[in-house]
Amino acid sequence: MIEDDTLTPFEVTVATITAPAWGPIYLAWKGFKKLMEKRTNKPCASLPTMPVEVLQPQMWTPVSDLERQVFAAMILAGRPVTNAELARLMGVSPGEASKRVKALEGILQKERIGREVRIALPHYH
Numbered sequence: 001m002i003e004d005d006t007l008t009p010f011e012v013t014v015a016t017i018t019a020p021a022w023g024p025i026y027l028a029w030k031g032f033k034k035l036m037e038k039r040t041n042k043p044c045a046s047l048p049t050m051p052v053e054v055l056q057p058q059m060w061t062p063v064s065d066l067e068r069q070v071f072a073a074m075i076l077a078g079r080p081v082t083n084a085e086l087a088r089l090m091g092v093s094p095g096e097a098s099k100r101v102k103a104l105e106g107i108l109q110k111e112r113i114g115r116e117v118r119i120a121l122p123h124y125h
Contacts (some may be wrong), residue, residue, distance in 0.1 A: 012118070070100050071121070080111070080120035 007015070062071040073089035074081065081089070087097035101108055101119055111118045 066100055066103060067107070070104055074108075074121050076120075080118040082116050082118065086119055 029057075045058070060069045067089055073086055076089055077085065083097050083101065084094055085092040086101070087096045090097060090100070092100075099108070109122055111120070
């Protein structure tokens, strides 16, 4: 014999009478969940708040062939280099290396150490 899954009249009456009581409980539960989500997303009071740029430094991605050549040479060196070293790594004259460094002036960092000027990528400096 197969059981019937329909509600009895008594179960329908109980569900109808208790339904208004479940509405506020459901809404309170939803409000509590939203409150907990806001609390967990809030930064900890003991940690200083910093801008996202400080926490995640911007990475330079080479776009043009010129940038790729200079970037590859700087990565190959693995340290800050002089203009002559950069020219040797790229296989060009020192004058051409100077032009390329000047074209990438905002990206590369230059620092004078005595007579030499050290050229570096921002994250190698």
